[in-house]
Amino acid sequence: MDAAAGAANKLRRRALSVSVDTETNGTAAAGVGLGRAVHAEEPGELVSPSARLVEDFYIVVVIGIATPVNLPVVRAGIEAQLARYPRFRSIQVKDGSKDGHPRWVPTTVNLDDHIIYPKLDAAAVACDPDRALEDYVATLSTLPMDESRPLWEFHILDFPTSEAAATTAIRVHHSLGDGMSLLTLLMACTRSAADPARLPAMPPLPTRAGAIWERPRPPASAGALAFMAWVWSFAVLAWHTLVDVVAFFATILFLRDPHTIFKRVNHGAHQRKRVVHRGLSLDDVKFVKNAMNCTVNDVLVGVTYAALSRYYFRKTGEADTSKEIQMRSVLLVNLRPTTSLQSKDLLFSRSYYHGQACVNMIESGMESDVKWGNELGFIILPFHIGQHDDPLQYVRKAKKTVDRKKSSLEVVFTHLAAEVILKIFGLKAAGAIFHRMISQTTVSFSNMIGPVEQVEFCGHPVVFIAPSGYGPPEALTLNFQSYVNTMMVNLAADEAQFPDVHD
Numbered sequence: 001m002d003a004a005a006g007a008a009n010k011l012r013r014r015a016l017s018v019s020v021d022t023e024t025n026g027t028a029a030a031g032v033g034l035g036r037a038v039h040a041e042e043p044g045e046l047v048s049p050s051a052r053l054v055e056d057f058y059i060v061v062v063i064g065i066a067t068p069v070n071l072p073v074v075r076a077g078i079e080a081q082l083a084r085y086p087r088f089r090s091i092q093v094k095d096g097s098k099d100g101h102p103r104w105v106p107t108t109v110n111l112d113d114h115i116i117y118p119k120l121d122a123a124a125v126a127c128d129p130d131r132a133l134e135d136y137v138a139t140l141s142t143l144p145m146d147e148s149r150p151l152w153e154f155h156i157l158d159f160p161t162s163e164a165a166a167t168t169a170i171r172v173h174h175s176l177g178d179g180m181s182l183l184t185l186l187m188a189c190t191r192s193a194a195d196p197a198r199l200p201a202m203p204p205l206p207t208r209a210g211a212i213w214e215r216p217r218p219p220a221s222a223g224a225l226a227f228m229a230w231v232w233s234f235a236v237l238a239w240h241t242l243v244d245v246v247a248f249f250a251t252i253l254f255l256r257d258p259h260t261i262f263k264r265v266n267h268g269a270h271q272r273k274r275v276v277h278r279g280l281s282l283d284d285v286k287f288v289k290n291a292m293n294c295t296v297n298d299v300l301v302g303v304t305y306a307a308l309s310r311y312y313f314r315k316t317g318e319a320d321t322s323k324e325i326q327m328r329s330v331l332l333v334n335l336r337p338t339t340s341l342q343s344k345d346l347l348f349s350r351s352y353y354h355g356q357a358c359v360n361m362i363e364s365g366m367e368s369d370v371k372w373g374n375e376l377g378f379i380i381l382p383f384h385i386g387q388h389d390d391p392l393q394y395v396r397k398a399k400k401t402v403d404r405k406k407s408s409l410e411v412v413f414t415h416l417a418a419e420v421i422l423k424i425f426g427l428k429a430a431g432a433i434f435h436r437m438i439s440q441t442t443v444s445f446s447n448m449i450g451p452v453e454q455v456e457f458c459g460h461p462v463v464f465i466a467p468s469g470y471g472p473p474e475a476l477t478l479n480f481q482s483y484v485n486t487m488m489v490n491l492a493a494d495e496a497q498f499p500d501v502h503d
Contacts, residue, residue, distance in 0.1 A: 044103035047092055047175065049422045050415070052102065053434045054332075057174035057471035058145075059182060060275060060492075062137060064164030064463035069156050071117070074168075077458030078154060079111055081189040087176050088150055088185075109150060116155045129161045134276065137169050138495070141273040141470040151176060164463045174471065183448055183467075190455040190462070200451035236407055244410035247380060248417070252433055256440040257327040260385070261315055262308065263442050264475035264494060273477075273492045274501050277466040280487040292392065294399045300447055300480050300487070301381075301402060302395030308443075309385045309394070324386035327442040329474075331379040333411045377415035379405055383443065435473060444469075444477040454484055468492040 082088055090104040118136065125132045136157065145151050151173035158166045172182060192200045218226040247255065257263060280303075288299045313321070382401055388394060422430040438444075448467065455462050465483045468490040475494035480487055493501040 044090070044093065044095075044105040047102040047104060049419045049430075051175040052422065052427055053418060053431060054174040054471070055431070057469060058141075059172045059174055059467065059469045060137065060140060061170040061172075061182075061186070062275065062277070062464075062466040062468070063168045063170065063457065064161070064466075065166050065168065065457070066461040066463050067165050069158040069166045069168075070459065071156070071158075074154075074156065074458045074460070075111060075115060077189070078115065081458075082152075082185070085185060088152055091148065091150060092175070107150065113146070113149050114153050116153055118155060118157065120157070120159075125159050129159055130163075132159075133157055133161055133167055134274065138272055138274045140169065140171055141275075141492075145171070145173060166460075168457075174469070183450070186457075187451065187455075190451070190457050193454040193456050193461050196456060196459075200455040201453045203449055203452055237409065240404065240408040241410060241413065244380070244405075244408045245413055248378075248410065248414060248437075251328075251380060251440045252437050257442045258325060260325060260327060260442065261312060261497075262327065262476055264439075264473060264497065271475075271494045271496055273470040274495050274498075275466075275468045275470075275490065275492045276501055277464075277468075277488050277490045279464065280489060282482055282485045282487045285487050288392075288395060292395050292399070294395065295402075296482075297447055298399040298402055299395055301445075302392075302398035304445065304478060305384050305398055306388075306391060306394040308383065309387060312385050313387060321387035324384060327383050327385065329381045329383055329443045329445040330438050330441050330472075331381050331445055333377050333379050377411035377413075378418075378437075379411050379414075380441065381405060381445065383445075439473045442474060442476070444472050444474050446478075447480040448482075450481055450483045452484060464488060466490045 086106065087104060089106055089109045091107050092102040093105040095101050095103050120132055120136060124135075136155070140155070145153070153171045155169040155171065156166070157169065161167060170186075176182065177185070187200060187202075190200055192198050218230050285296055285299050285303075289296050292298070312318070312325075384394075384397055384401070418430070418434070421433060425433075450465055462483075464486065465481055466488050467481050468479050469477060470492055475497045477492040479490040479492075481490065482488070491501060495501075
C-alpha cells in the first residue's frame, strides 16, 4: 500500500507537460504509452502563466442527479457537448523553443478513457451509500491523472444516496481553466429543466459603478468638495495597493499565519482530502444581506468567520473569549474584462457575466473563439477568529474587510507579478515561490454563482452542484456554490488533520 501511494505521489509530481517529437509527419508519440494521435503540425496555444503555476491543482465537481444514470445518453451528451471544446481535446506539449514552452496541442479523445464507471464494494454501498460515495471522491485526491490524454474525467456512481438517485464526480485539472470558465462550460452543457430547448436562467446583471480609475472627473459645477473626493479616491487606492503589495512580498519572504488547528502541519505531502458538503438556504443568506445592506459575499465570508471561530473555541477549549486571531486565505480571482474590483457585488465571481457571453458564443458554434484557461490574480484575504455575542458582528467585520480589499489593485499587481516571475526565473522557481506564498496562509476560499432554476445535464435533472478541489498546500478548502434557492457549502479537508470533518 505504501509503495503504491509512493508511486502515485511520484507520478503526480511529474512535470505536467509531455515531450513530443514534432518531426514525425504531423503525429508523435508523447511519453510512454500514449497510444493516440497528436496533431503536432499545429503550433497550439501557449499554456498561460497562471495555468503553469497550478499544475498540482485539481477541480472536483460532485453533481447529484434525480434519476438513475442512462449511460448511453450520458456518453452521447458528453461526446456532443464537452468533448468538442478545443481545451478538452488537447494535451500539453513542449514546443521546440530553447526553454520548451508548453502548448495546447489537439489529440484524439477516446471517451472510454474519460467516462469511468467504478465498481464499488456492494456491501459498503448497501450499508452506507453516502459514506461509500464520500470515500470514493476522497480517493480521487490521492490518484494522479494520465497526462498523455486530456486531463478530465467523469466518474459515474449509479446508486442512490440520501440526496440523489445517482451522482457524477467530474475531475478536471486546473490548467484547463479557472473555476469561472469551467462553470461556463458546464452551464453550456446543461438545459433548463422547465424548457430543455433553452439554456438555464442565471441571476440578472447587477448595477455596477465601474472601477475607480475609470470614474470621470466631476464637472466644475459639482464644486471643490466633489473634486477633492475624486482625487482622494485615487490616493486611497494607491495607498491600499502599496500596503497590499508589501504584504504580498512579505508573505513570500517571511510573513506567515500563526500556528492554529487550521494550519497544515506537513506542507510537502499530498494528503488525502475528504470532500463534504452541506446546503444553506439562499433566501436566508439574501435576507441577512438585505438587512445588513451588504453583499452575498459579505454574508458568506461572515458565515465562514463564525463557523471557524466556533470550531476553534470548541476544539481548543480556549477560555479567553476576548482572544482574536487573524489568519489569511489566498483567493484566486478571475481577471475578466467585464467587471471591476470596485463592484459591490460578488468580488470573487467577477467574471461570471463575461461567462454568460461565452455561453452564447458556444451555443452559436463559436466555441473556438472563447478564451478558456486561467486568467487569475491573487488576493490575500484576512480571516478573523473570535467570539462575538452578536452573530451579525461576523458579517460586519467581513464587510469591512472585503470593502477594504475592493479598494486596491492587489489582484492586478499579483497577476502581473506572477507572469514576470515566471518569465524571469522559470517554472520551477515560480512554482516554488507560489507554493511558499500559499503555504504561509491557512485556508483556501472561493465563491461562485449558478443557475436560478433547475437544470438538466445530458437529460438528467440536477439535484445539487458541489464544486471543490485539492492540490493547494492548505489543510482546508472552502467553496460556496449557489444553485436555485440553495447555497452549497463545500469543504475539502485534510483527513489526518480533520478526522471530525462532519462535526
